[in-house]
Amino acid sequence: MTTHAARNDLAFRIAIASGKGGTGKTFVATNLFYSLLKQNIPVTLADCDAEGPNDAIFFPGRPVRSLPVTRRTPVIDERICTFCGKCRQFCSFHAIFMLPVSRVIRCMDELCHGCGACLYACDAGAISEKEVQMGELNVFSVTRTARIVESRMQPGFPSPVTLIKAAIREAGHANTPLPGHSVLPGHTVLLDAPPGIGCPFVQTVSLADYVILVTEPTPFGLSDLKQSVECLQTMEKPFGVVLNRAGTGNDGVNEYLDKEGFPLLMEIPFEREIAFNYARGRLVCKSWPGFQHALVKMHELIRRTYGNGHHQR
Amino acid sequence: METAIISGKGGTGKSCIAAAFASLLNPVVLADCDVETANLFLLFDPLPEETQVFIGGRSAHIDGTLCTNCGLCMEYCRYDAVYLSDGQVAIDEANCEGCGLCSRVCPRQAIAMVDNDKSRLYSGSFRHGQMIYARLAPGEDNSGKLVGLVREKASALALDKQIEDILIDGPPGIGCPVMSAITGVDRVVIVTEPSMSGLLDLQRLLEVVNGFGPSTWVILNKHDLHPAMARRIESFCRKSGIAIAGKLPFDPLVPEAMVHCKSIIEWAPHSGVARELKKIWNTITNQTDNNLWKHKTRVSTPD
Numbered sequence: 311m312t313t314h315a316a317r318n319d320l321a322f323r324i325a326i327a328s329g330k331g332g333t334g335k336t337f338v339a340t341n342l343f344y345s346l347l348k349q350n351i352p353v354t355l356a357d358c359d360a361e362g363p364n365d366a367i368f369f370p371g372r373p374v375r376s377l378p379v380t381r382r383t384p385v386i387d388e389r390i391c392t393f394c395g396k397c398r399q400f401c402s403f404h405a406i407f408m409l410p411v412s413r414v415i416r417c418m419d420e421l422c423h424g425c426g427a428c429l430y431a432c433d434a435g436a437i438s439e440k441e442v443q444m445g446e447l448n449v450f451s452v453t454r455t456a457r458i459v460e461s462r463m464q465p466g467f468p469s470p471v472t473l474i475k476a477a478i479r480e481a482g483h484a485n486t487p488l489p490g491h492s493v494l495p496g497h498t499v500l501l502d503a504p505p506g507i508g509c510p511f512v513q514t515v516s517l518a519d520y521v522i523l524v525t526e527p528t529p530f531g532l533s534d535l536k537q538s539v540e541c542l543q544t545m546e547k548p549f550g551v552v553l554n555r556a557g558t559g560n561d562g563v564n565e566y567l568d569k570e571g572f573p574l575l576m577e578i579p580f581e582r583e584i585a586f587n588y589a590r591g592r593l594v595c596k597s598w599p600g601f602q603h604a605l606v607k608m609h610e611l612i613r614r615t616y617g618n619g620h621h622q623r
Numbered sequence: 624m625e626t627a628i629i630s631g632k633g634g635t636g637k638s639c640i641a642a643a644f645a646s647l648l649n650p651v652v653l654a655d656c657d658v659e660t661a662n663l664f665l666l667f668d669p670l671p672e673e674t675q676v677f678i679g680g681r682s683a684h685i686d687g688t689l690c691t692n693c694g695l696c697m698e699y700c701r702y703d704a705v706y707l708s709d710g711q712v713a714i715d716e717a718n719c720e721g722c723g724l725c726s727r728v729c730p731r732q733a734i735a736m737v738d739n740d741k742s743r744l745y746s747g748s749f750r751h752g753q754m755i756y757a758r759l760a761p762g763e764d765n766s767g768k769l770v771g772l773v774r775e776k777a778s779a780l781a782l783d784k785q786i787e788d789i790l791i792d793g794p795p796g797i798g799c800p801v802m803s804a805i806t807g808v809d810r811v812v813i814v815t816e817p818s819m820s821g822l823l824d825l826q827r828l829l830e831v832v833n834g835f836g837p838s839t840w841v842i843l844n845k846h847d848l849h850p851a852m853a854r855r856i857e858s859f860c861r862k863s864g865i866a867i868a869g870k871l872p873f874d875p876l877v878p879e880a881m882v883h884c885k886s887i888i889e890w891a892p893h894s895g896v897a898r899e900l901k902k903i904w905n906t907i908t909n910q911t912d913n914n915l916w917k918h919k920t921r922v923s924t925p926d
C-alpha cells in the first residue's frame with residue numbers, strides 16, 4: 311500500500327501517531343512544535359484529529375483565517391425521478407433512501423461519501439449536486455514562523471478524510487513565504503494523527519514523509535505498536551519510536567525494538583510532575599530544557615536522514 | 624443488563640475500568656467494541672472458540688492486461704485515488720474510498736471491486752465468562768458496523784450461556800462507532816479525567832449520549848492530578864444533571880496490574896482503587912435498577 315498523491319509543496323511532513331489514544335501522541339506533538347518554534351525553525355502543526363482537535367488549546371495563537379471545507383452531495387428532484395432505482399444500486403454506501411410507491415427519494419447525508427456515483431447512474435437527469443459544509447480549517451499564528459492548522463469536522467458526516475487531506479495541504483502552504491518563494495522551502499509540518507488504525511489514520515500517515523510512533527511500556531502499548539508498525543511497513547513508511555512513561559511497566563517494547571532493529575528515538579521518563587503539568591494544559595518542555603533540547607535533536611536527526619522536504623516521488 | 628463504558632478520547636483508563644468491572648461480575652459477557660485497537664484480550668487471554676470474517680468495505684483493483692489507459696476513471700474519481708505510474712493507470716489504496724465509480728465507468732471492465740476481508744471477529748471463554756473481540760485491519764472501513772456485529776454476538780452468547788450481564792468496552796471518539804456501541808444499552812458509564820481536553824470531550828460525548836435515553840454515569844479518573852479541574856468537571860456534571868458514580872485517584876498500581884495482565888481487582892483486591900471501583904459498581908447497579916429510564920440527562924453549556 312503506497313500513496314502517490316501529487317505534492318506541490320516544499321514541506322517535510324512528520325506524522326506523530328499511536329494506535330490507541332492516551333499514549334502521549336498529542337503530548338509529543340505539542341512539545342515538539344514548541345521546541346522547534348523556540349529555535350525559530352519554521353514549523354506548522356496540523357491537527358488531523360478532526361473529530362476531537364485539541365492541539366490549539368496549548369498555544370495562545372492569533373486566529374489567522376478559517377476556511378470552510380465542503381463536500382458535494384446529491385439533490386434528487388422527485389418530479390423528474392422515474393424511481394428506476396439505478397442510483398440506489400450504484401451507491402456503495404447505502405445512502406439513497408427510496409419509497410417508490412409514495413414517490414419519496416432522498417440522499418441521507420450522514421451516510422453519503424459524495425462520490426458522485428448516483429449522479430453518473432441517473433439517466434433521467436433527476437440528480438444534481440450541491441456543496442455542503444462538512445467542517446472547517448482554522449489557521450492560527452503562534453509566532454512569525456510557527457502556525458497551527460486545525461481540522462474540525464461537524465458531527466453527522468461519515469468520514470473526516472476529505473478534511474484531513476485539506477488540512478495537510480493547507481499546512482504545507484500555511485507558513486509565511488520568504489521573498490522569492492511561493493512557500494517556505496523545507497519547513498517542517500507536524501501531523502498530529504487521528505487515533506485508531508482506520509481510514510483517517512491511514513490517510514494521515516500515507517501523506518507523511520516520516521512517522522514517529524508514540525507508545526508506552528505496557529502490554530497494551532506493545533500490542534498497539536506492533537499493529538501500527540505492520541501498517542506502516544505495508545505502506546513502506548520510514549518510522550521511529552518514542553517511548554513515553556519509560557521506567558514504568560515492563561521491558562516488552564524495548565525487547566521488541568531491539569529484536570526487530572527498529573529505531574528508538576527517545577525515552578521520556580515517567581514523573582508525576584509531568585502528568586500534573588500536562589493535565590493543567592501546560593507545555594512540559596517549557597520548564598524542562600533537557601526535554602526541549604532532546605526534541606530539537608531528534609528533529610534534526612530525522613531531517614538529516616530523511617531529507618529536506620522537496621523531493622520527487 | 625447491558626452496560627457500555629466509553630470515554631471520548633483514549634487514555635482515560637476506560638479499558639482498565641472495564642476490566643475491573645468484568646472481574647467483579649462473574650460471569651459476564653465482555654464485548655470489546657474498541658475494534659480498532661482491541662486490548663482486553665491481552666489481559667484476559669480468552670480461548671478463541673469461533674472466528675468470523677468481517678468485510679470492511681471494498682477497494683478497486685485494476686487488471687493491467689485489460690486497461691487501455693484511457694484515463695476515464697481518473698476523471699471521475701473524486702478522491703485522487705487513480706494516478707499514472709509510468710504511463711500506466713494505477714490505484715492508490717490509501718486514497719480509495721471504495722465507492723466503485725471507476726469500475727462502473729470503465730469501458731473495458733478492467734477494474735474490479737474487491738472485498739476487504741482482513742478483519743476478524745473472535746469469541747470464546749475467559750476466566751470471568753465469555754468474551755467477544757475483533758481486529759479491524761488497518762485502513763478498513765465500517766468500524767461502526769463491526770461494533771454492531773460484536774454486540775449482536777454478545778447478546779447471542781448471553782442468551783445461549785444464560786449470562787445476565789453484558790459489559791461493553793466502547794470505542795473512542797464521538798462518531799458512528801460510539802453510537803453503535805451505546806444504542807439500546809441500559810447504562811452508559813463515561814470515564815473522564817481532569818484536564819481541559821477531558822472536559823471538552825465529556826461535553827461532546829454528552830451531546831451524543833443525550834438522545835439515547837439510558838441512565839448515564841460519570842467516573843472521574845485520576846482526579847487528584849488536577850483538583851481544580853476535577854471540581855470544574857464535577858460542577859459541570861451537577862449542572863447538566865449527570866450523576867458522578869465516583870472518583871478514582873491516580874495510582875501506579877493500575878498500570879502495574881496491567882503489566883501483569885491482571886485487572887486491578889485481581890491484582891490488588893484490597894487496594895484503595897479496587898475498593899472504590901467496587902463501590903462505584905454498586906452505586907451504578909443499585910440506582911439503575913431502581914429508577915431505570917427516570918434518569919434523563921440534560922446537557923448544559925460549559926461554565
Ligand code: SF4
Pocket residue numbers: 383384400401402403404405406417421422423424425426427428429722
Ligand atoms: S454521492 Fe455517492 S455516496 Fe452519495 S448518495 Fe451518491 S452514490 Fe451514494
Ligand code: SF4
Pocket residue numbers: 386390391392393394395396397398415431432433434435436437
Ligand atoms: S437513477 Fe435517477 S431516475 Fe432512477 S431512481 Fe435514481 S434518481 Fe430516480
